[in-house]
Amino acid sequence: MTPEELHQELDRLWAKVSASSGPDLPQIPSERSTVHDVTLDALALMKRQQRQKERGWSELLDAKERSLDAYRTRSEALEAEVAGLRRRLESEGSIVVGEVLEARAKLEAGMKALESERAKYEEERRSLDAILEATRQRLAAESFRALKLQEEAHRREQQYLLDLGELSTRAERHEENAASGAAEVLKLSGSLAEAKNALEKTLAELLRERSLREETDEERVSALKKVADLETHFKELSLIWEEERSQWRELWDRERSTWEGQRKEIESWEAGLRRERESWQAEIQSQETKHVEFVSQINSSLRESSETSARLASVVGILDRVGALDLPGRRANLGRRAKGALTASLVVGLALSAIPLWRHFSRPRLKAVSVQAVELDNPTGMTYDGAKIWVSQWSGELRSFDPKDLRSKTLHPASKGLGAYRPTALAAAGDFLWSVDSAQARVIKHKAGKPEVVLASLRAPGPAPCALAFDGSSLWLYDAATSAIYRQKGGSADFAAVPAEVEIVPAAMAFVDGRLWAFDSKSREMVIMELKDGKLKSWTRQAIPESLLGVSVAGRELWALAGPAMERPGYALVKYRY
Numbered sequence: 001m002t003p004e005e006l007h008q009e010l011d012r013l014w015a016k017v018s019a020s021s022g023p024d025l026p027q028i029p030s031e032r033s034t035v036h037d038v039t040l041d042a043l044a045l046m047k048r049q050q051r052q053k054e055r056g057w058s059e060l061l062d063a064k065e066r067s068l069d070a071y072r073t074r075s076e077a078l079e080a081e082v083a084g085l086r087r088r089l090e091s092e093g094s095i096v097v098g099e100v101l102e103a104r105a106k107l108e109a110g111m112k113a114l115e116s117e118r119a120k121y122e123e124e125r126r127s128l129d130a131i132l133e134a135t136r137q138r139l140a141a142e143s144f145r146a147l148k149l150q151e152e153a154h155r156r157e158q159q160y161l162l163d164l165g166e167l168s169t170r171a172e173r174h175e176e177n178a179a180s181g182a183a184e185v186l187k188l189s190g191s192l193a194e195a196k197n198a199l200e201k202t203l204a205e206l207l208r209e210r211s212l213r214e215e216t217d218e219e220r221v222s223a224l225k226k227v228a229d230l231e232t233h234f235k236e237l238s239l240i241w242e243e244e245r246s247q248w249r250e251l252w253d254r255e256r257s258t259w260e261g262q263r264k265e266i267e268s269w270e271a272g273l274r275r276e277r278e279s280w281q282a283e284i285q286s287q288e289t290k291h292v293e294f295v296s297q298i299n300s301s302l303r304e305s306s307e308t309s310a311r312l313a314s315v316v317g318i319l320d321r322v323g324a325l326d327l328p329g330r331r332a333n334l335g336r337r338a339k340g341a342l343t344a345s346l347v348v349g350l351a352l353s354a355i356p357l358w359r360h361f362s363r364p365r366l367k368a369v370s371v372q373a374v375e376l377d378n379p380t381g382m383t384y385d386g387a388k389i390w391v392s393q394w395s396g397e398l399r400s401f402d403p404k405d406l407r408s409k410t411l412h413p414a415s416k417g418l419g420a421y422r423p424t425a426l427a428a429a430g431d432f433l434w435s436v437d438s439a440q441a442r443v444i445k446h447k448a449g450k451p452e453v454v455l456a457s458l459r460a461p462g463p464a465p466c467a468l469a470f471d472g473s474s475l476w477l478y479d480a481a482t483s484a485i486y487r488q489k490g491g492s493a494d495f496a497a498v499p500a501e502v503e504i505v506p507a508a509m510a511f512v513d514g515r516l517w518a519f520d521s522k523s524r525e526m527v528i529m530e531l532k533d534g535k536l537k538s539w540t541r542q543a544i545p546e547s548l549l550g551v552s553v554a555g556r557e558l559w560a561l562a563g564p565a566m567e568r569p570g571y572a573l574v575k576y577r578y
Contacts, residue, residue: 364578382561384552385428392423469509
């Protein structure tokens with residue numbers, strides 16, 4: 001029964017009771033008037049209590065709705081803020097320490113606000129529990145009062161039955177004495193009529209009280225049902241809140257672990273950068289010293305060779321001026337020897353001076369020849385198989401582009417049956433396509449042209465793989481957690497760490513002509529390393545003005561996926577030549 005129907009029923013009962021006490025009805029004895037007044041007072045009291053309970057329930061529901069709206073608004077704001085922080089984290093390859101601390105402070109402020117909201121919710125929950133307990137106590141009191149009224153009505157019913165029996169006895173006694181006379185008969189007839197009238201009124205009052213008691217029982221059952229519904233709804237809201245709180249706790253733990261990992265990685269980057277800068281400065285000083293010594297040695301050699309040539313020329317002139325000694329053969333032989341020595345000294349000097357120039361010009365120098373913007377949501381890696389450019393997205397989708405026309409693209413859905421899949425790097429291997437899954441720390445082997453077809457899965461050697469390359473027979477993998485570069489053992493499923501003499505953090509890798517090309521996200525340099533004596537040694541390096549997410553080399557061209565820059569808000573595919 002709805003509150004409106006309950007009000008209408010109570011108004012109907014009130015009108016019925018009020019009408020029963022109108023001036024046209026016959027007067028009842030004082031005892032029944034008292035019962036009627038008590039019944040009216042009980043009905044009025046029950047109606048007031050019912051209205052008070054409805055107002056309390058409506059206020060309780062309004063407060064709960066306001067609390068839920070405030071909590072929902074705050075949750076949406078926190079979700080938007082966390083989503084903004086996540087997008088900012090994913091779009092930028094490396095973040096300065098100040099921005100990380102600021103984002104962490106914002107996240108902590110959001111968590112503090114969430115904790116305050118949770119405390120507020122707990123306080124509201126306690127207040128709701130108190131209100132619910134008070135409602136239960138009030139209902140218990142009303143139930144006890146209804147029982148009392150029921151007992152009183154039962155007692156009155158028994159009394160009415162006793163009175164009815166007494167009146168029946170008196171009527172029988174009057175009927176037995178009817179033979180005494182007509183006057184006595186008329187008197188007894190009047191008494192009998194009065195008794196019948198009183199009996200009818202008593203029965204009517206008894207029936208009215210019984211109907212009122214039934215209505216009261218129905219109202220009590222309806223009120224208990226509403227309280228049970230309210231308790232069920234409250235439990236459902238509590239379960240929803242607990243589930244959301246566990247989700248927020250899981251999100252906070254995941255984000256905090258991510259931030260802690262990045263903080264440690266940045267600290268390791270700073271320490272490595274400091275050590276590398278010191279070693280680089282020491283190396284530059286030693287190279288400058290060696291170069292100065294080498295130049296001075298070359299100058300002294302050239303000076304000595306010039307002095308020797310001058311002495312030989314003077315000796316040849318003296319021999320030419322000596323006319324008494326007619327030794328043309330010996331003189332010609334001596335002249336040829338002097339010229340040969342001079343030529344040899346000049347060739348040696350030029351060769352020695354050309355060694356640094358040869359070393360300088362033999363190193364590949366990257367030069368950007370084209371920059372084409374591409375529409376991508378959240379790319380993580382790139383590779384080029386000679387026909388198509390493949391780009392991985394954080395959502396698990398792969399996109400292929402025609403290098404001649406980047407507007408023509410093909411969307412490949414995420415592979416099914418892999419569970420959580422977050423690709424962070426790609427490497428083309430002929431008929432296959434390899435991808436790094438950072439969600440489950442594994443390397444996935446796809447079918448070329450149809451990456452949704454999965455052929456194999458390899459367990460990564462570390463918990464955070466992020467860069468991948470293929471040398472024609474084996475995979476090369478970099479793990480950010482262990483800060484190590486791994487190489488696949490002879491095409492098997494095992495990886496072995498390869499030591500490197502330079503400390504870098506590769507964001508993208510490619511294997512070209514027996515050398516490993518890696519873009520260092522710390523120094524923003526393309527570092528080319530070669531494997532000698534089981535160790536990766538730096539061969540050359542070049543600064544790159546872009547933040548690269550993936551690289552791939554084909555012939556004398558290098559394709560790279562560049563992130564947003566100051567002059568370019570979106571992602572772009574950059575083609576270099578060397």
